[in-house]
């Protein structure tokens with residue numbers, strides 16, 4: 100559910116925060132030595148970030164549409180050799196993570212690319228790196244968009260240009276559906292096709308978008324007394340996600356489906 104969201108948030112922070120020569124995110128002179136997914140009993144006591152406490156509330160918002168409200172907690176753990184340094188470290192790490200997250204009110208969540216297995220942060224990847232497969236789909240997307248535009252605008256107003264990420268998303272999803280419907284896709288390898296079919300049988304949403312993303316609560320230190328050399332900061336991050344619902348039941352189960 101939120102596994103790819105975790106991966107995406109860690110990737111955004113890793114990309115944006117300053118790094119040392121070994122490629123580790125560094126706050127003051129301390130490297131972030133671990134990015135944990137899920138809470139731990141034991142953590143290294145230098146500087147680490149844990150993504151945890153996820154929940155996803157789902158509600159109906161219209162016919163065929165449901166909306167998730169995801170909630171994730173970032174816990175920052177810092178332990179230095181004196182209390183003041185521990186406090187400064189946890190404060191500064193919380194500030195920097197918050198500064199990075201605040202820039203992302205909308206976030207693409209892109210699953211592993213079924214063609215080259217890269218984990219990317221933007222659907223533009225598909226037309227940057229796989230244009231040989233997707234170029235004809237992009238042409239179709241632009242043509243359909245222009246004809247829709249012409250239905251509601253006078254010819255004197257030319258169509259606004261679609262963002263590259265939107266073109267890439269629509270082109271990729273058309274190709275993805277062609278594979279589902281057994282339509283031949285020129286240039287798509289057998290492995291990539293198998294990967295897409297596996298994603299479909301696993302109900303994977305290959306490209307998602309989170310909106311209304313907000314780090315809405317920050318406790319940049321827990322002010323602990325008993326463990327003052329190991330302090331925690333907490334940031335709660337919320338995001339919404341709209342999902343299609345195109346099947347309702349009760350008659351959408353085949354009569355051949357039986358209990359195993």
Ligand SMILES: [Zn+2]
Nearest residue numbers: 212214215216
């Ligand atoms: Zn790729």
